[in-house]
Amino acid sequence: MNDISLTRAARLIASEARFGARNYKPLDVVLTRGEGVYVWDVDGRRYMDCLSAYSAVNQGHCHPRILAAMTAQAGRLTLTSRAFRNDQLAPFYEELCTLTNSHKALPMNSGAEAVETALKVARKWGYEVKGVPDGAAEIIVASENFHGRTVAIVGFSTDPQSRGGFGPFAPGFRTVPFGDADALEAAIGPNTVAFLVEPIQGEAGVIIPPAGYLKRVRELCTAHNVILILDEIQTGLGRTGRLLAEEHEGIEADLTLVGKALSGGFYPVSAVLSNTEVMDVLHPGEHGSTFGGNPLACAVARMALKVLVEESMVENAARVGARLQADLAAISAPRVKQVRGRGLMIAVELHADAGGARRVCEALQARGLLAKETHEHTIRIAPPLILTDAQADWITEQFAAVLP
CATH class of the missing domain: 3.90.1150.10 (Aspartate Aminotransferase, domain 1)
Structure with a gap:
């Protein structure tokens, strides 16, 4: 044939x-x-x-208002890199932070990049603010997690298919059962800088933790001076019936990761949302992305957020x-x-x-x-x-x- x-x-x-x-x-x-x-x-x-x-x-696919915003911006200016400023970045920051009750935002492209950014920020905060000895920072993660496909991320996955054949892996991670706040409390030590967790585990099969779990996690992180990082790349921006899934238990993370629907499917856009104390550990030259925060991405994301709310x-x-x-x-x-x-x-x-x-x-x-x-x-x-x-x-x- x-x-x-x-x-x-x-x-x-x-x-x-x-x-x-x-x-x-x-x-x-x-x-x-x-x-x-x-x-x-x-x-x-x-x-x-x-x-x-x-x-x-x-x-929804090819939402007309997002398409119009993308087309208009693509005809004006698509990329400057962060070497220069553009007129879409500041409005994007303000609108995103206002909508999500965040102090600061750091734009990236993919969800995995947002996770990697949060890991770097949490470690640097641990050394510069919490006083953890250099090179000793530890981040706790949940079993059956899915946070992306980079070498660092798959290194703390418990899925053999995700991590098999890709080692050696970066140290500094400890795993506890998802949904078990007592296990988290037992795992926290003097060098723990963060707990990274999905409010609902999507790739694991839409696994919902017990009622009150996230509230207890928030209390434990606060009591032990540990950053709570919520990966809302799948759960965020309306998917669970709230803008962010953390709202179901009335909590706020120190770092919240959003992506995917942040562009309505038109363009790779992600962001790390943070309070000022944590985000301010980053200084010029320490982290960045050529495409992160580009004017086309910002214009698309601004309209994607607008239609999510207005409609x-x-x-x-x-x-x-x-x-x-x-x-x-x-x-x-x-x-x-x-x-x-x-x-x-x-x-x-x-x-x-x-x-x-x-x-x-x-x-x-x-x-x-x-x-x-x-x-x-x-x-x-x-x-x-x-x-x-x-x-x-x-x-x-x-x-x-x-x-x-």
Whole structure:
């Protein structure tokens, strides 16, 4: 069979396999266009996107207001580097900090860069403010964490697939069970400078900690003079039905990491949000990024935040998410172990003997719904925050058809 006899999708998939690194295992759908909650493949078939690019497209695909902001800025000025100032950075700082009740912000590009930035800031704060001996700073992390793919980050992962074959790793990290505040308290020592944790563990399968966990964590960090770093790269910016997931327990982190939906899916933008005391340990020349804080990124992020608020997407995520989760939980399906979530961050976990979540995702794809498995037995459901009641009901109908 020659290439001419193959469909366009098959040719593209074959070319990708031939020339691309095989570090992903996507569903075999080749997308070419998106609008709102929907995407279309190269053969013209429409799907509802229930992954939102791992929560980067909270505002929906190709949101017209963000697109207009990006197009306008791209025609004026795209990049200066931080060697010079630009007229979008200061408004971005002010709007982001005001919205999130932060003192300072440091812009980067990817979520992993934001995490790396926070690790550097926390260590420097430990040496210069807390008085930890040079080279002895320790950061506590949670088991089953996912904070990115850099060598430093995978070094403190507990996922063998993430870290296997990539050592040696940087020292200075200690792991405690996620959701166990007593274990955190026992692990804190005189050289502990920070605790890095996700409010809800996304890649692990939408794992929600016990009620009161984050509040106790905040109290422990305050009592022991330890920086609390919350990785809200997936959970932040409306995904859980609050602007930041920390709001569910009424706390504030010392460093909060946001990304993904910070650009509405148009451009890589992330940021470290901080109080003044912690962020002020950085001085010129100690940390930076050529593209971090560039005018195109700032203009896009400003509009992405604006539409999130002005179009009530956070409130919609809370309301429609509660409806969708309750309806999914009501499906009578022996293969389902648990339905859990918060806002529009939902997981359907199958029993280990149910045949795996990948098969369910493929069955959903055949019905026009795109979701993705994680950790073999769990299906994540994270549609754009503009989801309507009718669309949520349609999602439930598709799951009801494939789960029993």
